[in-house]
Amino acid sequence: MKFAYGNPAETSWPVQLNSAAAFAVPGLALWLASGYSYGAALLLIGALLTLKRWPVAPQRPLTYWFAVCLFSMALIWIAMADPSERLGQWDRPSKFILAIPCLLYATVYPPRPRAFIWGLIAGCIGAGAIAIWQVHVLGEWRATGRTNAIQYGNLALLLSVLLTVFLAAIHKQLNWSEKVLATVAIVAGLDASVLSASRGGWLAVLVAMPFGLVLLYRYRVRLFWRVVVGLMVAAGLMSVINREMLTVRWDEMASEIRVYDTQRNANTSVGQRLEHWRFALEAGKEKPLLGWGVAGYTQEKARRVALGQYQPAIVIYKFVHNEILDVFVKTGLVGVALLMWFYILPLRMFWPTRERMRLLDAGINPPLRRMVLAVRMCGVCVPVLYFGFGLTQVFFAHNSGIMFYLFSIILLWSMLIGLERTVCDAAAAKS
Numbered sequence: 001m002k003f004a005y006g007n008p009a010e011t012s013w014p015v016q017l018n019s020a021a022a023f024a025v026p027g028l029a030l031w032l033a034s035g036y037s038y039g040a041a042l043l044l045i046g047a048l049l050t051l052k053r054w055p056v057a058p059q060r061p062l063t064y065w066f067a068v069c070l071f072s073m074a075l076i077w078i079a080m081a082d083p084s085e086r087l088g089q090w091d092r093p094s095k096f097i098l099a100i101p102c103l104l105y106a107t108v109y110p111p112r113p114r115a116f117i118w119g120l121i122a123g124c125i126g127a128g129a130i131a132i133w134q135v136h137v138l139g140e141w142r143a144t145g146r147t148n149a150i151q152y153g154n155l156a157l158l159l160s161v162l163l164t165v166f167l168a169a170i171h172k173q174l175n176w177s178e179k180v181l182a183t184v185a186i187v188a189g190l191d192a193s194v195l196s197a198s199r200g201g202w203l204a205v206l207v208a209m210p211f212g213l214v215l216l217y218r219y220r221v222r223l224f225w226r227v228v229v230g231l232m233v234a235a236g237l238m239s240v241i242n243r244e245m246l247t248v249r250w251d252e253m254a255s256e257i258r259v260y261d262t263q264r265n266a267n268t269s270v271g272q273r274l275e276h277w278r279f280a281l282e283a284g285k286e287k288p289l290l291g292w293g294v295a296g297y298t299q300e301k302a303r304r305v306a307l308g309q310y311q312p313a314i315v316i317y318k319f320v321h322n323e324i325l326d327v328f329v330k331t332g333l334v335g336v337a338l339l340m341w342f343y344i345l346p347l348r349m350f351w352p353t354r355e356r357m358r359l360l361d362a363g364i365n366p367p368l369r370r371m372v373l374a375v376r377m378c379g380v381c382v383p384v385l386y387f388g389f390g391l392t393q394v395f396f397a398h399n400s401g402i403m404f405y406l407f408s409i410i411l412l413w414s415m416l417i418g419l420e421r422t423v424c425d426a427a428a429a430k431s
Helices: 013-027 038-050 061-079 083-106 113-137 149-173 175-193 198-221 222-241 245-261 270-288 293-306 321-349 354-358 366-389 397-429
Strands: none
Touching: 013 083, 013 113, 013 293, 013 397, 038 083, 038 397, 061 083, 061 321, 061 397, 083 397, 113 149, 113 175, 113 366, 113 397, 149 175, 149 198, 149 245, 149 270, 149 366, 149 397, 175 222, 198 366, 245 293, 270 293, 293 321, 321 366, 366 397
16 A cells, blocks of 8 residues: 655654554554453553653644544543442543543654555454354354444444545556455445344444535545445445344344334333333433433432333433433533534544645645545545434443543544644645
């Protein structure tokens, strides 16, 4: 995989360490238990070892804003912490806090994009291999990987989408064997998503697809039609390979919705979600500004179930199975505003406006421009897909959900900064 940009002589150990992290975050995410943590640990180690350098380095305003956003999310999870977890209640907030030095460090020593791409390839192939093993060899009814089926399937889908973006954007820099390997990896990741039987991921794709297609049509019209055809072929292939599972899961969903609608039966996956959403929305309206808090939410839910207002099936769950509604009922509109900022700010950081892309046109080589566009599009895909995942799952309640979001954004943002520094250096050399 060769690219006609960057400084091949760059050998500083922080860049090499961060490139290893860029491979490890997607590459090990679904291979190993807590695989998403290894790359994050490398970034934190690098930040500690260079503590005298990166705190005084200049940063872009958006980098500082994202750091503030991370701190705000830590406060949200402190507010939503369950006191019964004791020290465990600090687990989620601490991840957001520790991500801040990793962000400021990685942007000073940006990793190589090719490391991230190879990580995506390894991650997709690993996810697909484990899913096939669990379902077709061990005979399990759905793939769960090293985590639960929903997190596993959705993250496998995300890896496949990001790899698809890179393949579509930089295919001219790849030889035929790399293109074939990347294509196989994409199919493997999609297959892992299907074998996980996680229907929320399919919904997330429908949410994200318009964003990706609009950007492709805007900047690469010819590629747009190839991607559309490719998506149709991939969808057809997945439907044929996993026809029985897809049919069963679709029929189950339709049946569960019908039963809940007619009988208010919440003892199914869909029915429990619908009943929980109804409670969260109605209870949240009574305390719209700051919400009920975790203790108040738990007590009020138990009280209303005891009165027969809601089905008992929702009592045992700590979370609402919808990211926005969960935050709304526990922390009110204040919490929802901060959560939406956490989704929207990365869109602001990465969105490839015409002005941003025009700055790359003067004297830039085409491979570098394509890579910048790919990184920006991937940076858009992550929050959009996460928003889709959050419609049916509190994704940030899980370590995998928090860690992959935080460190994929950090790595993509630092890669983008590194690429655009290369542009500035090239323009300065010409002048």
